[in-house]
Structure formats: C-alpha cells, structure tokens
Amino acid sequence: MAFCRTIAALATAVQLQGTQPVPALDSARLIADLSALAADSMEGRRIATPGGARARAYLLRAFTRIGLAPVRDSFPAPFVAKTRAAELTGVNLVGMIRGTKHADRYLVVSAHYDHLGVRNGVIYNGADDNASGTAAVLAMAQWFKSHPPENSVIFALFDGEETGLLGAKAFLEKPPVPIERIVANVNLDMVSRNVKGELYASGASPFPVMKPLLDSIAAIAPVKLLLGHDTGVGESNWIQQSDQGPFDTKKIPFVYFGVEDHPDYHKPGDKVEHIEPGFYYRCVQTIAEFVRRLDLALDRVAAVRVGH
Numbered sequence: 213m214a215f216c217r218t219i220a221a222l223a224t225a226v227q228l229q230g231t232q233p234v235p236a237l238d239s240a241r242l243i244a245d246l247s248a249l250a251a252d253s254m255e256g257r258r259i260a261t262p263g264g265a266r267a268r269a270y271l272l273r274a275f276t277r278i279g280l281a282p283v284r285d286s287f288p289a290p291f292v293a294k295t296r297a298a299e300l301t302g303v304n305l306v307g308m309i310r311g312t313k314h315a316d317r318y319l320v321v322s323a324h325y326d327h328l329g330v331r332n333g334v335i336y337n338g339a340d341d342n343a344s345g346t347a348a349v350l351a352m353a354q355w356f357k358s359h360p361p362e363n364s365v366i367f368a369l370f371d372g373e374e375t376g377l378l379g380a381k382a383f384l385e386k387p388p389v390p391i392e393r394i395v396a397n398v399n400l401d402m403v404s405r406n407v408k409g410e411l412y413a414s415g416a417s418p419f420p421v422m423k424p425l426l427d428s429i430a431a432i433a434p435v436k437l438l439l440g441h442d443t444g445v446g447e448s449n450w451i452q453q454s455d456q457g458p459f460d461t462k463k464i465p466f467v468y469f470g471v472e473d474h475p476d477y478h479k480p481g482d483k484v485e486h487i488e489p490g491f492y493y494r495c496v497q498t499i500a501e502f503v504r505r506l507d508l509a510l511d512r513v514a515a516v517r518v519g520h
C-alpha cells in the first residue's frame with residue numbers, strides 16, 4: 213500500500229514537470245491501470261484462461277468509462293486460432309474515436325494485453341510485458357477523447373501475442389474496417405523500464421515516411437528516443453517480434469515502440485515494483501505526441517500506403 217502511494221506521488225510529480233508541448237496524460241490512472249493488470253489476481257493474463265478473462269473485463273470497463281465507440285457492434289472481437297499444441301479461442305478488444313476530418317481513414321494504436329500466465333505454480337505478472345503498453349493505450353484513448361483526432365483512431369488490445377501474434381493476425385485476417393483504409397499502425401510492447409532511459413522506435417527503415425516524424429519527436433521527447441531494430445543489419449530485428457509484424461506483412465506502415473530486453477523479460481520478476489514510473493510516464497507522453505503528429509500528417513503516409 214505504501215508502495216502504491218509512493219508510485220502515485222512520483223507519477224504526479226512527473227506530470228507537473230512535464231514539458232510542453234507533449235500531451236499531459238492522467239499519470240495516476242496510468243499507474244493504477246498497469247498495477248491492476250499486473251496484479252496476481254490476473255494470473256498472468258494468458259490467452260483462454262480465467263486470468264485473461266478478468267483482465268478483459270477490466271479493460272472493457274475502461275473502454276466504456278473512456279467513452280470509446282465500438283467499430284463493429286461491440287468491443288470484444290473473438291477469434292479461434294490453431295497453434296501446434298491446441299485450438300485456442302482468444303478475444304481482441306477493439307474500440308475507436310471517430311475522426312473529425314477523415315472519418316473513413318484509420319490509424320490503429322495497439323498493444324497486447326495477454327502474457328504468459330502461470331507456470332509451475334508461479335505467476336508471470338507481465339508488468340512491463342505488456343501491462344505497460346496496454347495501460348498506455350488506455351491513457352492515449354482518454355487523451356484523444358478530449359482532443360479529437362482528424363482521422364479515426366482504432367484502439368486495439370490484442371490477445372494471444374505471446375502464443376504467436378495470434379490476436380494481431382486475426383485482426384488483419386478479418387479487419388473491422390476495409391484493410392486499405394487502415395493507413396498506419398502504432399504498436400506498444402514493453403515501455404516502462406530501461407536502465408539507460410532509452411526508448412526505441414522501429415519502423416522507419418521499412419517505411420521511411422515515418423522518419424521525419426520520428427526525428428521531430430526525438431528532438432523534443434522527454435526520453436532518449438532511438439530509431440532502430442528494424443533492419444537486421446548489425447542489430448536484432450524486432451519487426452516480427454510483436455504485433456506490428458502482421459501489419460508489416462500486409463504492407464501497412466507501422467512504428468513499434470519498446471525497450472530493449474531486461475533481466476526480468478519473460479521471467480516472474482517482471483513485476484510492478486520493477487517498473488520505473490517516471491520513465492514510463494515520459495515514454496507514454498512521447499508516444500502520444502507521436503500519434504498526435506502522425507494523425508496530422510496522415511495524408512503523407514496515406515500516399516505511401518496507396519502506392520506501396
């Protein structure tokens with residue numbers, strides 16, 4: 213409990229120091245959402261488990277509270293996927309904010325909410341991977357609700373990423389809007405801790421249209437924003453390592469935001485007490501500002517998307 217108060221106080225202090233013009237987000241809510249998703253009661257949020265269902269119920273309440281609209285008839289988008297081991301039913305959560313200028317053009321802001329579940333009686337909480345990205349998507353949805361975008365923004369929380377990017381693949385196999393209307397994807401996976409204070413943005417190499425935008429963000433970002441991990445030359449290539457992969461496969465321009473692996477990656481130690489609230493908040497501000505500018509520059513990306 214004392215710990216929670218410390219985090220809340222820290223998050224508030226960070227918000228007050230926030231430098232304009234990056235969006236001021238609800239930092240207390242951000243930390244509360246991450247903490248709730250990474251709680252033991254969620255049992256590691258594995259696809260097709262009661263813990264995953266509890267996380268989903270929490271996220272559905274958040275979608276409703278924020279006031280998102282469903283893209284189709286409701287937020288949950290169930291899918292069935294075959295893996296080598298089993299046939300699994302997963303559920304993506306998909307909501308949107310309608311654009312004020314180009315309502316029929318879509319940006320997809322995504323994160324996976326599933327994690328590894330319970331193994332040998334040990335809960336894998338997945339605080340950084342990927343309660344952090346999930347809570348960040350909620351914070352951005354809340355911000356855009358009061359600062360409506362020009363293009364429609366779909367907020368997609370994917371299931372089954374840890375089992376083979378299942379939710380993102382299902383989303384793109386049966387997209388809720390015509391796939392040619394999806395102009396770009398911004399995916400978040402692990403954005404809450406890095407000992408060097410570095411956040412990576414991948415995607416400018418396969419989609420150079422993103423580079424000037426990312427450079428402009430790097431110049432003002434309250435964290436150290438590095439571009440890379442998207443060529444495979446002299447570095448590990450992350451393109452197919454998270455849910456941006458299926459977007460890349462469909463030639464949809466994307467930017468992935470995330471940190472380099474840490475010692476707790478896919479370990480039981482990926483817990484709330486190991487995230488860095490100040491760094492996390494500044495990462496989410498950075499990404500929110502990127503999405504804001506991407507929305508305003510979407511004509512340029514759409515031109516590339518059509519010709520790709």
Ligand SMILES: [Zn+2]
Pocket residue numbers: 324341342373401402454
């Ligand atoms: Zn992940």
